Amino acid sequence: MTDLSCKVLVLGAGPGGYVCAIRAGQAGLDTIIVEKAAPGGTCLNVGCIPSKALIHAAEQFHAVAEAATGNSALGITTASPKIDLSKTMGWKDGIVRQLTGGVGGLLRKAGVRKIEGEARILDGKTIEVRTAEGLSRISCESLVIATGSVPIEVPSLPFGSNILSSTEALSLQQVPETLAIVGGGYIGLEIGTAYAKLGAKVTIVEAKAQILPQYDAELSKPVLARLKALGVEVHLNAQAAGYENGVLRAKTAVGELKIAARKVLVTVGRRPVIAECGVADLGLDMQGRYIKINGKCQTSMRGVYAIGDVTGEPMLAHRAMAQGEIAAAVIAGEAANWDKRAIPAVCFTDPEIVVVGQLPEEARAVNAEAAVATYPLRANGRAMTLERTDGFVRIVHEKASGLVLGIQAVGAGVSEFAGEFALALEMCATLTDIAATIHAHPTLGETVQEAALAGLSKALHA
Missing domain, CATH: 3.50.50.60 (FAD/NAD(P)-binding domain)
Known part of the structure; x- marks a missing residue:
């Protein structure tokens, strides 16, 4: 030894x-x-890194596949695409x-x-x-x-063979024809959305009444709409019960579901x-x-x-x-201590979600003066040029002082807002601080300034 x-x-x-x-x-x-x-x-x-790589590859493939249908508003057409997942x-x-x-x-x-x-x-x-x-x-x-x-392993769905954890799901060499996902949190939705874009028939089984249950329904609604547009089936209030012979069983209030699935991804937590x-x-x-x-x-x-x-x-x-x-x-003997006001959280779903600070109901529970200012991406020029106007930016703030209590956004590419959102909370920014800061045009970031202006009743483009 x-x-x-x-x-x-x-x-x-x-x-x-x-x-x-x-x-x-x-x-x-x-x-x-x-x-x-x-x-x-x-x-x-x-x-984090492998899943974002898969998400990017899936988005690229999906864009080409959409162009192959001849329905691209940009006038782009291609031949029928294929993907070699092992190369990916x-x-x-x-x-x-x-x-x-x-x-x-x-x-x-x-x-x-x-x-x-x-x-x-x-x-x-x-x-x-x-x-x-x-x-x-x-x-x-x-x-x-x-x-x-x-x-976390579900007793009725032990990992192995066709029952996957996120680790195995990020190393598949072929796109499964059918994929069932147990758990509608961010890990399951990120991976599930990627495989749906790669051509898999994806079904999500979530035990609670909404996907992404840690957030409010307003934030998760655009994600749910996008999942359905991608052909993903979502079953809420459904409890996975077992898997055999290529079929996942799930219990619901109206009876048992039987879902065909070559692979089952279990993402119920860690x-x-x-x-x-x-x-x-x-x-x-x-x-x-x-x-x-x-x-x-x-x-x-x-x-x-x-x-x-x-x-x-x-x-x-x-x-x-x-x-x-x-x-x-x-x-090392330094006087360090945890004094962070905010930890940004990002869901790399489609559209993405970024959350920093208090959600509206959390703020209202402790502060009767909490208010919310929202600005839709459909009013943003850059979002229009990217063909993705689903989503919004939302600032939770004190009504009287304008102190920012939380900022959230849902939309394509909004994960890059996380730094600005966190900085605003760490510096105890007010609506006026954000509204008076010049944001570059044309960018998605203008929506943050516009939301602050709306909170001050000085909206420009809404």
Whole structure:
């Protein structure tokens, strides 16, 4: 057995873990990061990046397929298109390799030692790692738990064969003729929309009364309309019950549904990786199934920190990255603390959804003076030239002061608004701040200024 020691030991090289390790290394702390696979975690390897690559490829194919019908308003016609999904996946894998290699280079540049292997925590200062060369024991002064999360398995639909998690769905070599998706959240809808555009017959089964149940119906309505336009069947208030002989069964209030499906994608949520690597044996204080932390990402055990998905919702890569920076700064002796006002969330559905801050009902529940200003994309020139006018921008604000409490948008390409939305909340912007800021013309971003003007009763183009 090899014995190693370090100041900072980071368990998991996902977005939170590798950012924490880089920052610790940059601060001059002797740092080791342990990861059983390629750096980048779920997000880079089998999540965020691969899914966006598939979404882009699907959109390109769908545009060509639409042109082949001769119904393009732009006057474009093509021959009947085909897609070699295995080649698409090869292109996607190339992007992933380039990015994981980049992360590895950044870790080396920061002086971080990376050990590849499966780790198990022995105590708050020691872990054991099974590597290709054998066992290693690593002791540390500060331990950072960044072990991430994995898809939740439904008992009646165990993963394997034709029952897929998002990981397998992003590595298919052929477009399935029929695809059923269990779960109408953002992961299922993103992947389902992509495969619908690639030619699969997609059916969505959602147990709740609407898709994207974490958001209000106004935001999800354009997405539902687009799904139906793409030929996707959506069954709400339906509970998946089992799968056999190419048929998914689902229970509804009016009886059992039988859905033909060559493949079934199960996307009902994710759970933190805690028990698998010995985290549970530390006896840390918990909040439900997640590790409880304070504003410095400290757990109930001195010298043990936790960041990312193991600390609860929202399970977002950029939240984990922000926590990783805080944990590294605290370990380095800096006065860091979580003081973020907003964490943007994006659904890369079609159309996209971006949400920052309070939704209308959330704001009204705590502030009777909360008001909403909305501007439709159909009134925006750039949206018209892109042939996508479905959606809107919405600003939730205090009626008297104009203080921005939340900003949301649904529409093609609105994910790029996330930075402006988050900045507005972090800087405590008012409607006047946004309205008085010159936005370039012609851009989709003008809709944000127009929404602010509408909230001030000074609308120009609506």
